[in-house]
Amino acid sequence: MKLEVLTKSENKEVQKEIISKIRDLIDFKNLEPGDKLPSERMLSEKFGVSRSNLREAIQRLEFYGLLKSRPQSGTFIADIGPIAMKGMLKDILELETPDFKSLVETRILLELKTCRLAALRRTEEDLEHMKKALDAFSAKVNNGEDAVQEDLLFHLSIAKASGNSSMNTFMLIITPEIITNFEKYHVCDVNRAALGIQEHNDIFEAIKKQDPKLAKEKMKVHFKMLYQYCYNIE
Amino acid sequence: MKLEVLTKSENKEVQKEIISKIRDLIDFKNLEPGDKLPSERMLSEKFGVSRSNLREAIQRLEFYGLLKSRPQSGTFIADIGPIAMKGMLKDILELETPDFKSLVETRILLELKTCRLAALRRTEEDLEHMKKALDAFSAKVNNGEDAVQEDLLFHLSIAKASGNSSMNTFMLIITPEIITNFEKYHVCDVNRAALGIQEHNDIFEAIKKQDPKLAKEKMKVHFKMLYQYCYNIE
DNA sequence: CAAACCAAACTGGTTAACCAATTTAGCGAA
DNA sequence: TTCGCTAAATTGGTTAACCAGTTTGGTTTG
Known part of the structure; x- marks a missing residue:
């Protein structure tokens, strides 16, 4: 059986799925500014994705200023309230590549x-x-x-x-x-x-x-x- | 002897150094659109940096549309002439974080x-x-x-x-x-x-x-x- | 002689092991 | 009981090994 290789766009979709799962987690656990996310290992296992894919998604959210990760400590919710967090995540997920x-x-x-x-x-x-x-x-x-x-x-x-x-x-x-x-x-x-x-x-x-x-x-x-x-x- | 750990800003400086080395390489070898860069392993050894750091730098330049990397094939110069390439690399290196x-x-x-x-x-x-x-x-x-x-x-x-x-x-x-x-x-x-x-x-x-x-x-x-x-x- | 073919080397991507700093929990002394 | 200290567990980051396509050079075959 031949293993299907992921194209770049498919990979981007994977990342979006991970981000939406992170959003669900934040929503479900009512995470607020300063709260710590579960460790990368735990999340990658929970989501059924590789740690590197998960890290990419986290780094993307860091780029938008929604998360902050500290070495040897953990990944934390940035100084952005739950409502803004939810709204921004929605917008980011719905972003389309500019024409x-x-x-x-x-x-x-x-x-x-x-x-x-x-x-x-x-x-x-x-x-x-x-x-x-x-x-x-x-x-x-x-x-x-x-x-x-x-x-x-x-x-x-x-x-x-x-x-x-x-x-x-x-x-x-x-x-x-x-x-x-x-x-x-x-x-x-x-x-x-x-x-x-x-x-x-x-x-x-x-x-x-x-x-x-x-x-x-x-x-x-x-x-x-x-x-x-x-x-x-x- | 205690090993010094790199802060985030220092790490960013490392990335800038790598990018400037890539610029020197492109300049020295007169690389043009479509030309292939040396492999990641070779470059990381040549520059004396880790492959992951090098990859980050390449991905940054991909973000700005200057390089394109194809899986199992190599990293290539994008459809941007040498002059524009050189000018843009200079600008990117001189970019400061917005106040x-x-x-x-x-x-x-x-x-x-x-x-x-x-x-x-x-x-x-x-x-x-x-x-x-x-x-x-x-x-x-x-x-x-x-x-x-x-x-x-x-x-x-x-x-x-x-x-x-x-x-x-x-x-x-x-x-x-x-x-x-x-x-x-x-x-x-x-x-x-x-x-x-x-x-x-x-x-x-x-x-x-x-x-x-x-x-x-x-x-x-x-x-x-x-x-x-x-x-x-x- | 040229075209088809095959295997070995090479490549970017992925996964797993490792590291050092941090956090935490438990033990012990005051 | 409380405070301090140590060691083990946990963490994000880093390094090395691995994988599956791609490229390439040489060989074979028609």
């Missing part, structure tokens, strides 16, 4: 903000960083080469200059997904790229002269085509 | 958008979900009890109704951090909570009548105090 439209929508939202913040907070070092990325982009485009990577790096340099590491993180998360989709669907063409140089320059200058309103305006212009695309794909 | 101000700033940005989107896209099911959360909040407040959890769940129900799973995910990530800080610094007091009922109601009604502009306006009102707080803590 392309959601990603683009979120990117636009984030970038219109990061460029404003960058205009307000950019340091001289940030400016240098952005200028470098800008020049690299222009050079590639003027050479007739594909410059998706350089485009991306310029936008990430703005995110960094925003001084908001939370938005910076989110930009880093969604960006790769977006550029692979861009390349797949050929959203950017070569003619656009030439226009892009001017648009990038405008954004850079606005940030340089610390004019947040203008920076946002120029970013909006830059996103005009993307914006239309985003609202036409469905 | 409270960044979190609040990001939350405000996200929620002003999610409530607009919710007004445009909410289903009847979403409305029910929101109404439930709203009633639970009101009940708690009218009882003179602390209602931070219910407040949180109402806002998350809006994020869900926005139909943008990317923003929904981000809200889930930053929310727990925020509420623990709120409780720590006592941002919310009881008098505010009573006012909060009316404000929540206004937001809900605006979303119900599918008026995105009004929804955003009411959310802004709701955030007024938070907004001031956010820009006064530094």
Whole structure:
């Protein structure tokens, strides 16, 4: 008999099942902030899953700030009341992987903000960083080469200059997904790229002269085509 | 001789070192999309770290979409060119954990958008979900009890109704951090909570009548105090 | 000579054994 | 009875062994 191997998506489902079982446990035992969960060994046996799978699920819930595990001590409920815990677990379990439209929508939202913040907070070092990325982009485009990577790096340099590491993180998360989709669907063409140089320059200058309103305006212009695309794909 | 145990932050530093070593390897070997990395065993030996630590680092880079690992085959460079790869690795290594101000700033940005989107896209099911959360909040407040959890769940129900799973995910990530800080610094007091009922109601009604502009306006009102707080803590 | 094939080595994933710090329970002295 | 101390059990984390596909190189066969 051949043993069936689990695909990645199936494995993710397994993790969701474990999380829902943890939720049931928390619910049934009325666990409150600071309370200790049973040990990993015990839970893995009780749930009929491997300890490593269980650990992954716990680490996922740690990522969302719902659990805290202390070495040689145990895993504990974080400082979140039972009601919020239950609601958040429900939301996490119902989360679906973002579609392309959601990603683009979120990117636009984030970038219109990061460029404003960058205009307000950019340091001289940030400016240098952005200028470098800008020049690299222009050079590639003027050479007739594909410059998706350089485009991306310029936008990430703005995110960094925003001084908001939370938005910076989110930009880093969604960006790769977006550029692979861009390349797949050929959203950017070569003619656009030439226009892009001017648009990038405008954004850079606005940030340089610390004019947040203008920076946002120029970013909006830059996103005009993307914006239309985003609202036409469905 | 006593063996020094690694704290969590030190462990994170170890992971960063591994990632920087992976970056050096990619750089030195000029690895391009589709190229295979050396095996985990080989790398862990070469870097002088445990395989599990190395695996964690690889999984982190998988999370950011830079690497892809296939079972029984190997770990590969994702569809991201060398320039973007190098730039993103640099950004990831320089990422710092978000401070409270960044979190609040990001939350405000996200929620002003999610409530607009919710007004445009909410289903009847979403409305029910929101109404439930709203009633639970009101009940708690009218009882003179602390209602931070219910407040949180109402806002998350809006994020869900926005139909943008990317923003929904981000809200889930930053929310727990925020509420623990709120409780720590006592941002919310009881008098505010009573006012909060009316404000929540206004937001809900605006979303119900599918008026995105009004929804955003009411959310802004709701955030007024938070907004001031956010820009006064530094 | 080329294509089909087979076995050995290699790979990421999984499981089980191990470790050191922590907690706990029990014993003993005051 | 109470406080202090020690040793054993428990814990999350780590390391090493194992597994089942995949790849690869050489051999065989038509």
